[in-house]
Amino acid sequence: MQSAASADPLDPLPLIAGRQDSDSLTRIIFTPVWEKTRRGWWFLFLLGLAGTGLLTAAITVTFKEGIGSWGNNMPVAWAFGITDFVWWIGIGHAGTLISAILLLFQQKWRNSINRFAETMTLFAVMCAGMFPVLHLGRPWFAYWLVPYPNRMTIWPQFKSALPWDVVAVSTYFTVSLLFWYVGLVPDFASLRDASYSRLKRIVYGIFALGWRGSSRQWHHHKIAYLLLGGLATPLVVSVHTIVSFDFAISQLPGWHTTLFPPYFVAGAIFSGFAMVLTLIIPARRILGLEEIITLKHIDNMNKVVLATSMMVGYGYLMETFIGWYSADKYELFSVANRMFGPFAYMFWLLILCNVLAPQVFWSRKIRTNVVATWIVSILVNVGMWSERFVIVVVSLHRDFLPSSWAMYKPTWVDFGLLFGTISFFGTLFLLFLRFLPAISATETKELYKELSEEHAEATAA
């Protein structure tokens, strides 16, 4: 452990491993972009494209036939569509959290993974954004949810949480995109300058927006980045809070609860970090980024996962407690139905994945074991999807009047949309890994410099 980061004897895991300099960091970070396309990449990319084809097919059927091609019914008027929406939005939460909040808190470990997380956020929000349109009975009128001036002077109904959703999600996407792009500009310039092919130079050049690396540019860049970080911070909390309002403002037992906003935000961060882990663990190995994305990062993220896991666990506990404490027979029934009703397996699956599985992270050994972490991160993704399914479908399928109770059964289109968006997400991510530096070179070098200085100070002292 001779690296610059091992200053703290109590924390032996370095943030940047090995003996590095500016050159070696550049090489590590840009090699995946410069090198020839690997066979494995093509394989995964084609797989992703095939899945995206499935998504296209499912969307076509949905638009052509209507929501009837899904398994939705009365009373389960929302099902996979909304479950997927909330799941993807949740996944999209790690990005802003890592970029913005950790930036403001000056957490150094964010620097090597923030690009990764932000990109994931963008793509996840893109996937999420499809569902509110897809799930409409008449998707061609989706724009009616947007407040726009029209001859009939009809506004959306601001009492409903759905127009809030539109605003929250579109703001989130815009800010995330800007934040991501602003961070990318210097790296685009590096790519432009280092590329051999003319085409690449032109394309990267366009995106680099004439970046020359002058101090003036750096100055503006820093301020813009910080401002956007400040802007994005409240969004981390607001987006999922508003998504949770979709449920919380209704009066359906299982939805009608004040607990939802914090519990949804915790769940979102939980699933976001899990998804970052799921993606980053294979990527750092295959792309040779192990020296920059070190076990220290994984360890830290696992701690966040563990903490948020307990927060959602507390949420489940409180839901159950309030169900009993409210003395409301509908609430009580709704809790019992989650645990012992026909969809009980989904509930116990979510308890297993979201509450029990992350408990292994109390052990540092497991936190720094990439295989174990990867397995748990996948379990968490599954668990968080089940959680949304339990909230959406299981609350709806048995509500007030037993006469209208019914079961829900998804169709191939439902699964097509779920796995299709996962493939679409994967495809976009593969393109990202191929054409853009997965790690912010600028910020990593900055971090390296900072760490070296700290190290130097420490040794001097």
Next chain:
Amino acid sequence: MSSSGSWPEPSGERQWRSIEEREGSAELRAALEREFPAGAAELSDGIDRRSFIQLLGASLAASAVGACTSAPAERILPYTRQPVGLTPGNPLHFATALSLGGRATGVLATSWEGRPTKLEGNPLHPSSQGSSGVFEQAALLQLYDPQRARLVKQRGTPRAWKTFLLDTSLRLSASAKKDQGAGLRFLLEPNASPFVADFRTRMAQAYRNARFYGYDPLADDNGPRGVQLAFGQPSDVQWDFSKADVVVSLDGDFLQPPGPHLRHARAFSQRREPARLNRLYSIESTLTITGMMADHRLRLRPSEIQLFALELVQELVQQPGLSSLSGVSQASGQLARSEHLKWVKAVASDLARHRGRSIVIAGPSQPPIVHGLAHAINAVLGNLGQTLQLIRPVAGVESGVASLSALADEIKQGAVEMLVITARNPVYSAPADLDFGKRVASVPDSIYHGLYEDETWEKVQWGIPAAHPLETWSDARAHDGTVSIVQPLIAPLFNGIPEVELLASFLGVIDKSAHQILREFWIEHGPAAAFEQRWERWLADGFIANTASPSVQAALRPDSLISAIRDWVKEQQGQVRSTPDALEVNFVGDYKVYDGRFANNAWLQELPNPITKVTWDNAALISPATARRLGLERDDVVLLQYRGRQIEAPVYVLPGHADDTVSLPLGYGRSGAESVARGVGFNAFALRHSAAPWFDRGLIVKKLSRKHKLAVTHDHWAMEGRDLAIQYAVERFEKEPNALEQLRGPTETLYNPVNFDREQYKWAMAIDLSRCIGCSACVVACQAENNIPVVGKVNVLKSREMHWLRIDRYFSGTLEDPAVITQPVACVHCEKAPCEYVCPVNATVHSDEGLNEMVYNRCVGTRYCSNNCPYKVRRFNYLHYTQNKPKSERMLMNPDVTVRARGVMEKCTYCVQRIERARIQSRIEGRAIRDGELTTACQQACPAQAITFGSLNDANSAVARLHRDQRRYDLLHELGTLPRTAYLARVKNPNPELA
């Protein structure tokens, strides 16, 4: 078709290159089939040149005729002078009548520019009193059914009606000359029509040896025989349930057809209010609509009901003053004391306490002895002339299974040369042992007058498409004998031939329309003076006043009843009980398709069965205990074996069903050309035996490994301890008059509720659960009024049925003897509607008068409103259900109501189109809408008058009074939604002796 280049030249010597071409190639045939109207889709294989050319001509003629009816070729101009009484955009109403089981129910048809779109009961008609049942409501869809037969066909080959007339008249005259019609037989739909009665007389004069039979598989033959046993004279019985304090029903589902069920329901439900509560004992096998209303229900195997009746008589004899029953009582000898002795005693003493104010009624499936016993009890209790009247028989031909058996025998003996069938599809509905299809096929000359190319059509020589009752002139009689003139609302849509014209042709009348024939008949038989005015009055009223059958006096003459009982006792002693594991089979008419005649009606197929809530299927009904014993559960397919025949059927476990009995609803498993009906359910007629058409021992049930998924709309039986559909014993209600206080009134809220009291109207509904019998007429009425689409079994299985109004049915108590309650639930129009604030686009909003309105044009289909609706009454167009509606069915749409497309939400509107019509009328007349002037479709149909609608701002309105009733409560009151639809708790009147 005629422009096709590949068409052979009809004139001159035809050239042909191959046998195939000469015979008509496959493509040619396909082209021909395409050009043909749908009905002519099947061609026989061997086609010679002559029939080929005939076919050509006929199909050309057919398409020409088809073109005439669907779209006139002439140029249409607007009225230069408007016809009197017709304002385009304002519908007209015509009175006519629909018959079922040979008895007419008066209806009023709404007609838009000559296009009937809705049927309501005729308030003046004695059998309707303004209400209607599911069959009357759904008759309209049958009228527009594009699958109805369209062409006169001889052995499947289209012919002209004239050809038929020529062909038949030649044979007829030959037959008349030879042996005066010895080989001529008629198989008629039961019919009390004066015209048909006269036709029979005149036929008997012209063809002395011709004979008439009637057939309706659900006909009540046992009832009249029972009357004969008890009183020694034939007569019909008119029941008056409004005067009966105690009603004992022996397997008698008197709230359903056949029988004047609408009248019964009206009278019976009037007595379900706490102040004048009657008491109903129902002794039955399967759970029926009547049984659901019972204060006490005893489930017995069908064969045990006669024993119960005998025990009841024996018990009654011991009551003071009823010794005149002793003869009847002694005839049955010593009966083994049954386990329900307590029941018998309680019923007997209750009856004895209510002499002259009680009714004992038996069902059509019970043998004549049971009917005789019921009448004997009624007679000694002094109910005759009080709660029941005997009237001179309204007549018609006997039309039960026995009648059909006799005809089948005659055919077997070769005595029948020409058979004319107007009965509805007897080949399908005949008991299997008669092998009636084969019999009909063996008749040299058979003619079937039917609405569809059904099972019977396939077996006959001549198929004649029948005109629908709404397309034709005829006459009919109600249950009490009142005559109605049936007038058409529209010219025949599919070239149907009126029954009157068909029958008249046998008397040589071939050049007159049904209208002329019928008028001439009534000019001849009716009052001579002022015929025109009278005729118009009859048509306007929908019936001829004062034509009810006169009542007759009769006294109990129990001799034949006594001897019948003695015979029965002897027979019982000789009988050995069949194999121990054999069950009893019980054939029941269906609540939705009757005997199968309505099987092609998608409204009825999709209507949840009032008892089981099964759609698009029938099922073998068994009790929970029997299911346990046989290891069966719902959806299991079983093999049913009985008298050497077997069928496969899915099982439905029905709480409250009698043990060791399997009830098989008739009317499904159709195999005719009607594609809606085909393949739906199983055919129980294939097990029915003419020796025991209603019930019998000896059924063997074997479980098969297959499952058949039944599309049930209401899976969960229990209320889960929630106060949803509330029923109380009347004593408890009297003791705690404020028991429902916490289920009504304002709830605590942070906001000031909107005040609607200053509006001109404050629309509201009240549904009296005490009155609701669960018959589901309202559901079909709502479907007809509001253009509600049918979604099919696949989508019902996915819980996507579209009914705006549903009838919830809950069981409570034990599985074996549950208490049942039905509760109609539609949008309750909450004042604080949870659906409204969650809609992102303002597509569901509140009106000033308190209606929760749906703006279809604005709806984008987020379905959030449905999620937040605690009553789950909203319905979503998951698919474009109205897209492929046949042209003819488009004519059925109510022009006042938007036809919804895919992707929008819909729900009950309180029939807002009717409110607006009433508003327009009241404004024209410069007044407010009067209470009772405006009815919703469900309210109008309801035979039990359980639904009331009006304005709460009129303190004296019926609905305002009901909203102040002590029985009033709000569904899910604790949610604070302030629903405008209030429910009135059901009160029950249990006998303390049976507590």
